[in-house]
Amino acid sequence: MAKPAAPDFHQLESLGEDIKRYVLSILGNDLYPPDPFRYYSGLAYAIRERLIRMWLATQASYYDSMSKRVYYLSMEFLPGRFLMNYITNMGMEDGCRQAAADLGFSLDDLAEEERDAGLGNGGLGRLASCYMDSMATQRIPGYGYGILYDYGLFHQRIVNGWQEEEADNWRRHGSPWVIDRVEHLYEVKFYGRSEAYTDPQGVLRYRWAEADTVMAMPCDILIPGHGGKHVTNMRLWAAASSTGFSLRDFNQGDFLGAMQSKIHSENISKVLYPNDEPIQGKELRLRQQYFLVAATLRDIIRRHKKSGPGFDEFPDQVAIQLNDTHPTIAVAELMRILVDEEFLGWDEAWAICRRTFAYTNHTVLPEALETWPADLLGRVLPRHLEIIAEIDRRFLLEVAAAHPGDQGRQNRLAIIDPASRRVRMAHLAIVGSHKVNGVARLHSDILREKVFPEFDALYPGKFTNVTNGITPRRWLLQANPALSRLITARIGPDWTTDLDRLAELLPLAEDPDFRKDWRAAKRENKKRLARYVLRKSGMGINPDTLFDVQVKRMHEYKRQFLNVLHVVTLYNRLRRDPHLAVPPRTVLIGGKAAPGYFMAKRIIRLITAVAETVNADDAVRSRLRVVFLPNYCVSQAEKVIPAAELSQQISTAGMEASGTGNMKFALNGALTIGTLDGANIEIMEAVGRENIFIFGLTAKEVEATRAAGYDPGRRVAADAELAEALDMIGRGYFTPSEPDLFAPILDNLLRHGDYYLVTADYRACLEAQDAVNALYLDPEAWTAASIRNTANMGFFSSDRAVLEYAKNIWNIEPLGE
Numbered sequence: 001m002a003k004p005a006a007p008d009f010h011q012l013e014s015l016g017e018d019i020k021r022y023v024l025s026i027l028g029n030d031l032y033p034p035d036p037f038r039y040y041s042g043l044a045y046a047i048r049e050r051l052i053r054m055w056l057a058t059q060a061s062y063y064d065s066m067s068k069r070v071y072y073l074s075m076e077f078l079p080g081r082f083l084m085n086y087i088t089n090m091g092m093e094d095g096c097r098q099a100a101a102d103l104g105f106s107l108d109d110l111a112e113e114e115r116d117a118g119l120g121n122g123g124l125g126r127l128a129s130c131y132m133d134s135m136a137t138q139r140i141p142g143y144g145y146g147i148l149y150d151y152g153l154f155h156q157r158i159v160n161g162w163q164e165e166e167a168d169n170w171r172r173h174g175s176p177w178v179i180d181r182v183e184h185l186y187e188v189k190f191y192g193r194s195e196a197y198t199d200p201q202g203v204l205r206y207r208w209a210e211a212d213t214v215m216a217m218p219c220d221i222l223i224p225g226h227g228g229k230h231v232t233n234m235r236l237w238a239a240a241s242s243t244g245f246s247l248r249d250f251n252q253g254d255f256l257g258a259m260q261s262k263i264h265s266e267n268i269s270k271v272l273y274p275n276d277e278p279i280q281g282k283e284l285r286l287r288q289q290y291f292l293v294a295a296t297l298r299d300i301i302r303r304h305k306k307s308g309p310g311f312d313e314f315p316d317q318v319a320i321q322l323n324d325t326h327p328t329i330a331v332a333e334l335m336r337i338l339v340d341e342e343f344l345g346w347d348e349a350w351a352i353c354r355r356t357f358a359y360t361n362h363t364v365l366p367e368a369l370e371t372w373p374a375d376l377l378g379r380v381l382p383r384h385l386e387i388i389a390e391i392d393r394r395f396l397l398e399v400a401a402a403h404p405g406d407q408g409r410q411n412r413l414a415i416i417d418p419a420s421r422r423v424r425m426a427h428l429a430i431v432g433s434h435k436v437n438g439v440a441r442l443h444s445d446i447l448r449e450k451v452f453p454e455f456d457a458l459y460p461g462k463f464t465n466v467t468n469g470i471t472p473r474r475w476l477l478q479a480n481p482a483l484s485r486l487i488t489a490r491i492g493p494d495w496t497t498d499l500d501r502l503a504e505l506l507p508l509a510e511d512p513d514f515r516k517d518w519r520a521a522k523r524e525n526k527k528r529l530a531r532y533v534l535r536k537s538g539m540g541i542n543p544d545t546l547f548d549v550q551v552k553r554m555h556e557y558k559r560q561f562l563n564v565l566h567v568v569t570l571y572n573r574l575r576r577d578p579h580l581a582v583p584p585r586t587v588l589i590g591g592k593a594a595p596g597y598f599m600a601k602r603i604i605r606l607i608t609a610v611a612e613t614v615n616a617d618d619a620v621r622s623r624l625r626v627v628f629l630p631n632y633c634v635s636q637a638e639k640v641i642p643a644a645e646l647s648q649q650i651s652t653a654g655m656e657a658s659g660t661g662n663m664k665f666a667l668n669g670a671l672t673i674g675t676l677d678g679a680n681i682e683i684m685e686a687v688g689r690e691n692i693f694i695f696g697l698t699a700k701e702v703e704a705t706r707a708a709g710y711d712p713g714r715r716v717a718a719d720a721e722l723a724e725a726l727d728m729i730g731r732g733y734f735t736p737s738e739p740d741l742f743a744p745i746l747d748n749l750l751r752h753g754d755y756y757l758v759t760a761d762y763r764a765c766l767e768a769q770d771a772v773n774a775l776y777l778d779p780e781a782w783t784a785a786s787i788r789n790t791a792n793m794g795f796f797s798s799d800r801a802v803l804e805y806a807k808n809i810w811n812i813e814p815l816g817e
């Protein structure tokens with residue numbers, strides 16, 4: 001495929017004039033002094049205008065096709081920045097560079113002015129955004145649906161070594177990418193009660209009485225596919241009060257009272273919950289979930305009715321994908337609409353529901369399986385609780401028919417747990433869907449065999465796998481121009497939409513000239529990252545050291561602590577032997593901790609403490625540096641990942657559902673050091689066992705080790721280096737003024753059985769790091785392995801993933817050209 005010719009409506013000639021006009025008319029600002037933020041905004045509005053024209057011009061074909069559509073429901077989307085993504089996907093890069101230069105700016109500097117749209121926590125939200133890009137590129141007709149939070153994920157600052165959170169008021173300076181559709185408001189109900197009545201035909205029916213209402217306003221963000229021929233719409237709902245404020249209260253002089261209900265309503269879309277696992281029992285979170293679901297289903301049904309067919313054809317026109325259990329109340333809401341408002345019979349409505357929904361599970365952590373107290377759910381959504389109870393009653397009859405007399409099984413499978421009276425959202429999602437998928441092969445196996453075996457027995461074939469993927473446009477083409485140019489020069493540009501084509505690079509791993517160019521591209525990215533780190537933290541890092549990177553949310557199961565133990569051990573070895581034959585290293589660690597996650601915050605403090613000590617030690621500082629990267633986010637990932645040489649993916653086996661960072665690193669030529677967990681296994685199979693550093697217990701061994709009653713004390717006693725590292729941390733070597741700071745971490749390890757098996761995998765991790773060092777000392781061999789990583793990553797494109805969903809789950813054909 002040749003580079004797409006810019007269609008007429010891109011109108012690059014007038015770009016410069018348009019930018020200036022927007023600075024004046026939309027921002028109401030002077031052109032002088034030439035402020036980069038103003039010019040970024042002007043450019044953004046100029047792009048937005050072209051994008052809207054393109055969307056209007058292309059949506060007709062999309063509507064005319066009358067094909068089935070998918071609705072991807074997610075409480076989180078994590079797009080990051082839009083400007084460069086739009087420009088690359090629309091093929092406008094050269095024109096935009098020229099226009100920026102004519103105005104006296106570099107396009108890259110303007111792009112740096114944009115704030116991330118951080119409407120998600122981590123992997124789950126970023127996956128949703130990669131899928132939007134791939135649906136647009138692969139012309140899969142569909143929409144993303146979510147919430148437009150006023151405040152996205154908090155900003156992380158490091159103050160005295162500790163994480164501090166700052167509100168992310170991301171729209172404060174305007175958001176050119178968001179199109180408010182003020183004319184399409186819907187009402188969403190909460191509270192009140194369910195009321196029975198008899199209709200004129202004498203049938204007993206139910207309605208939702210005395211409810212409060214909140215308005216949902218759609219705000220659209222357009223997502224252009226690569227080549228600019230297809231645009232997908234991401235519709236995010238913003239909450240608005242239905243009444244403005246109470247005039248009666250206001251007239252009586254109670255202005256603040258009058259504002260109360262308005263504030264209560266608008267709170268719904270105020271802020272993203274900053275946890276990367278569910279928040280148990282927070283009423284506002286439940287209201288957010290229902291708000292998304294109710295507004296979205298209204299929109300879907302409006303569109304369905306407009307297109308003609310009746311409800312019996314609904315599942316032939318509509319597929320709804322539940323991104324984790326967060327939007328699962330949709331099952332009850334669709335039943336409510338069909339039975340209470342459209343007057344369908346229960347069985348007919350239920351058949352429609354089950355054919356419409358599919359559910360993606362993203363975690364097996366038991367503490368992360370979402371449940372709601374039945375009485376809370378019943379207070380906020382009275383009719384839905386009744387409907388869930390009825391779904392549960394009928395479902396348990398099915399279970400009883402299959403396993404007569406097995407009350408234990410009924411209790412285990414029940415949607416409403418009879419013991420705790422909590423609604424198990426995963427059970428509702430499984431029962432209400434036609435397919436349930438995990439996000440990597442191991443994860444899907446664990447779901448079937450360990451987490452939901454009795455559901456699997458009841459519904460053979462319902463459980464399936466779709467291994468996650470990432471978009472090669474953002475994560476290679478756009479984030480790594482140096483490597484992209486090199487790849488395109490050798491194999492042409494088609495890899496951007498057909499990632500398997502990267503396999504054509506394989507023979508080039510044997511070519512010394514190509515390896516030299518490959519190293520030069522990596523070095524350019526390392527220099528770019530070094531400049532970034534210097535700018536952000538004032539610290540210089542040396543691009544001629546091994547860049548060893550772990551960036552992801554802070555979590556005990558992800559084992560940033562194991563990484564620290566390796567660092568401390570390496571530090572000790574270097575202090576003992578300054579001539580140790582290992583390559584100099586820069587260890588970069590970044591990630592946010594949930595604000596209430598005590599242990600994760602302590603681990604951040606440990607990393608910053610170790611960094612302070614190591615970096616101040618003249619005896620080792622030229623051989624080992626440690627950096628904590630504050631505020632890890634999508635735009636930072638775009639700088640960090642292309643510069644990485646070693647990618648740390650070291651979770652306790654069986655606990656990381658898939659991982660997607662692992663894919664981004666390998667695609668950019670980093671070698672992985674990792675456990676046999678999540679998608680690491682499939683990455684190993686793809687890149688070859690000799691091009692990856694695998695260590696540690698397997699998921700089965702983890703299970704067996706725990707079952708046998710693991711004793712960390714014995715392991716520590718038998719390993720002098722491990723004992724030394726733990727002792728230094730525990731004694732306050734890195735925090736002499738607060739020697740007990742890390743006692744809680746050590747207690748977890750040594751007194752509470754080391755649940756995440758850090759000590760069990762320590763020695764294997766160090767041996768894998770020895771192999772890393774040895775290979776890195778042979779630059780030609782390392783580079784060849786790096787090339788083989790990139791060349792074999794075709795499978796991990798999100799294009800492949802969404803096409804699998806389309807074929808096996810949604811039953812949707814991509815549109816033709």
Ligand code: GPK
Nearest residue numbers: 123124276277362363657658659660
């Ligand atoms: C899983 F359950 C969750 C969650 O609430 N948030 C989240 O980001 C992640 N995830 C998994 O932890 C990753 O292994 C996985 O790659 C990602 O979801 C996307 O599937």
